[in-house]
Amino acid sequence: MIRTVISATTLAAAPFAAQAQTSGSWEVQVEPTECSLVRNQQGAAPGLLAVRTVPGTDEIVVLVSGKDVPSRARDARFPARLTFDDSKPIEIKAAAMGKLASGPAFLLTGFKPDMLDGFAAAHRVNVGTESSSFIAFDVPQARAAIGALRKCVNDLLVDWGADPAQFAPGGTPPVALKPREAWLSRAQLMDVVGTTADEQIDDLFRVTVAADGTIASCKREEAKANAKTEKLGCAPVAGQKLFTPAKNAAGAPVTGAAAFRIRLVQQAKTERGTTR
Structure with missing residues (x-):
């Protein structure tokens, strides 16, 4: 054994x-x-x-x-x-x-x-x-x-701003109200795509979720200060109610954390982007 x-x-x-x-x-x-x-x-x-x-x-x-x-x-x-x-x-x-x-x-x-x-x-x-x-x-x-x-x-989620009380027995993390693929429109996604000439991008965005389920903050991982890609990726979700709130063992709402990706594959002048 x-x-x-x-x-x-x-x-x-x-x-x-x-x-x-x-x-x-x-x-x-x-x-x-x-x-x-x-x-x-x-x-x-x-x-x-x-x-x-x-x-x-x-x-x-x-x-x-x-x-x-x-x-x-x-x-x-x-x-x-x-x-x-x-x-x-x-x-x-x-x-x-x-x-x-x-x-x-x-x-x-x-x-x-x-x-x-x-x-x-x-x-x-x-x-x-x-x-x-x-x-x-x-x-x-x-x-x-x-x-x-x-x-x-x-x-890691606690490091990103989540209240640790949601991970104690009886607590619950935030739950997305709709698929991440629907968070950005096609036009918003193409705005993000337009910030790079790379054939492929794979950007991870971290968000904190307020006690009412709205997005309180958003950051692209490894982004430079005031990076355009971060602004265009975060603006559509900022302040939006995209989650049921995280809760502690007593059922009280607490701050949560989550993430989403924006991926791009560009082939033969055809751009295809998704969030997930």
């Missing part, structure tokens, strides 16, 4: 799979705007399993790698499935990420936030397609590992 040790380590921004240790233990990796839970599986079927989330969003991605993972052209995309024990498979999307030391790697997306509840209760995780499974992981002490990941998320 692999001994499980849960730790938190501050790391420089880099691909999280490349930073995983080889001890076979769980490891929580903390970056300025992300939390990752990583496990290297050793033994007869070595592999890498990692979960990354951005605090204050519904964004959860999973990376899997192993010698039995099929090789595909980098960036190739296809439907996939992730299964906890004998539960109903979760239908997701997979994208090939090249090859790591542990073998070919896939990035899995399309998860809902309650995926972490299923993970916490699991003993085994299987990943594959509708026709076959190509890698499986034993996940001992998964509940403690997911608990450590959630603590990382909560700690």
Whole structure:
């Protein structure tokens, strides 16, 4: 049985799979705007399993790698499935990420936030397609590992201005009233896009949520003072009631924190932007 040790380590921004240790233990990796839970599986079927989330969003991605993972052209995309024990498979999307030391790697997306509840209760995780499974992981002490990941998320949100009372038993964080994709109009999104000539942008905006659910402050991560992109991304949400308020254990509203992304892919003179 692999001994499980849960730790938190501050790391420089880099691909999280490349930073995983080889001890076979769980490891929580903390970056300025992300939390990752990583496990290297050793033994007869070595592999890498990692979960990354951005605090204050519904964004959860999973990376899997192993010698039995099929090789595909980098960036190739296809439907996939992730299964906890004998539960109903979760239908997701997979994208090939090249090859790591542990073998070919896939990035899995399309998860809902309650995926972490299923993970916490699991003993085994299987990943594959509708026709076959190509890698499986034993996940001992998964509940403690997911608990450590959630603590990382909560700690970052507190750093961003959230009242810690909402994370105590009986408290609740703010809940978005509409999808983040609807926060900016197409015209507002294109205004943000117009601030850069880069083929791709991926900007994270952090917001604090007042006790009435309105956006009290907004900041683009790593933005320079008075940056135009920050102004154009924040202006449409400032003062808007976009959340139900966070509450403490007594049910009193408290300050919350959240985040959203603006992504741009520009190809052949066609611009496509989204918020999420």
